[in-house]
Amino acid sequence: MPQNYIPIFIFLAVVGILIPLTLLAAKLVRPENPSRTKLMPYECGIDPVDNARGRYTVRYYIVAILFVVFDVETIFLFPWAVRYKALGVFGLVEMLVFLLILIVGYIWIWKKGALEWV
């Protein structure tokens, strides 16, 4: 149904007008004194001009992997929490078993020093 798309076109039109309008308004109002540092691309305070094939420290990957593991843990916790009443004691026990396995993993990575940034 083409008429169903009319709101989308209205949105597109509003966006097309609003963005240039805001930018223009901002340009008229704001003070302007650019400097070299200010015009640099923003990258977490690191000097952005470098070889793109530089080496990252492997700790970034360890942190990323650990993050994924415990992120997935919460993904499993949410549905259980939503259906907590229906799953009852069985669900509680199952979740405790699941968490216990993850806690063993947590103790292991802690003792192995994977959480230390040195």
Place this chain on the structure above:
Amino acid sequence: MISNFSQFFTLADYAMVLPIILLTLFALGILLIDLMVPAEWKWSNAVTALIGIAFAAGAVCKAQQNLRLMESPFVLSGSMIFDRITIYFFYLFLAGAAVAILTSVHYLEVEHEHRGEYYSLMLFSVVGMMCMAAGYDIVLIFIGLELMAISTYVLVGFLRRDRRSNEAALKYLLLGAFSSGIFAYGLSLFYGLSGTTNLGGIGQALARHMEANQGHPSPVAVLALLTTATGLLFKIAAVPFHQWAPDAYEGAPTSITGFMSVAVKAAGWAMLLRVLVWGLYPLRSVYVPLLIFVSIATMTAANFAALTQSNLKRLLAYSSIAHVGYMLLGLIALASVQYPAPAFFDGLKGILIYLLVYTFMNLGAFAVITSLRNKDVIGDELDDIAGLFQRAPVAAVMMLAFLLSLAGIPPLAGFYGKYFIFLSLIESQHYILAALGVAYSVFGLYYYLKIANAMFMRPALDQERLPISFGMKTALGISALLTVFIGVYPEPFIRAVNWSLGIVHSGAVAELMR
């Protein structure tokens, strides 16, 4: 509250999955204990792992006794099947893992990589294998497969300072992940066709599908079968999906190569049988021609490639691919006849016996190669085994027994595996395939005897006696004893396989050889 509890998890479920729970507990325990164990006491982790395996074997034994009390083999609301074949595979995995652990202890000391995680990962991979063998739900089978595969990827790359080990792990990881993806795609298509993840449900839906289309499956079913079969054949390393095996086997720690070539392969076979025979049996008119092609290609390519190898691990890797080709012949025989025909049972019996004897003879052969690793000798070249008879006469004679058994010479265990496979082929009227299989097993004798020739006829490069550790002696003793014993007196083992197939039998060997 109790009724609520039993809705999901009954006491029968608990009794049946107890081996899996125990192994998981021990694997987690080893991870924690290892944090407190000083470096010179790392061998104690192997002891813990062996105790875990013993407990699990006890639990399997208990489950075996409970088997006849159950009215249906399905546990955990139909997602696991506990029949006699499951029990058989559980014993097989535990035996393979136990022998592989015995071969590992001294080897890891020599490599300076003795860590508790090694044993923990081995137990985790056995947990995965058990889920593959007992799984009756494609989701559970897939999770089991991934648990086993990921543990094995890490174990292959366990020698962190060794380039070959790292390379092998990376290759195995990439190809394994790719094939798992293809496998999952095929399974998802079957789910789409049948609307269920249960293998039995998929089988029924496919039977209806074939009936509705007068025996011609729709293109989607064929595509699903092809992708699923690709994943399965990759895991057992059949040609043309075998390229990862020689590389992974060569680079992996030798004790893990032995473990991979028996337990991991047996798990692949358990999964293959569950999916193709239990689930996709209605499509067998489609996959039998495919399997005939794959098995001929596997036997041909592997036997020819093995001829030119000078590296022992690569040679045995190709030999293990060739053995997959022979086992596939049994699958062809059982899938090309209607269910209760004798060839069906003989084919299945052949595969199960083959896996049993192969476990011990191949682990034994790899144990001998593992013991060659010594001080600064890597010990996986053909030159390193030269003159083994002077350096370690007992090990050399045992190796000869393993090699002859691998070639299928009676009265050693390997003969009976091949015997039942070829018998089932003849019963299902695949005479040409049977002849081809026999011809290739003779062919295989050449490269096995090449190793024997090096051991007995050539002078040793290093005259020093080969030190063989206690664990290694035990592993070699168990493997050699069983390889010879099964060959000389196969009756109890054939009876065990008959039991697992539910065949009623009388005691006489003649009756079993039917």
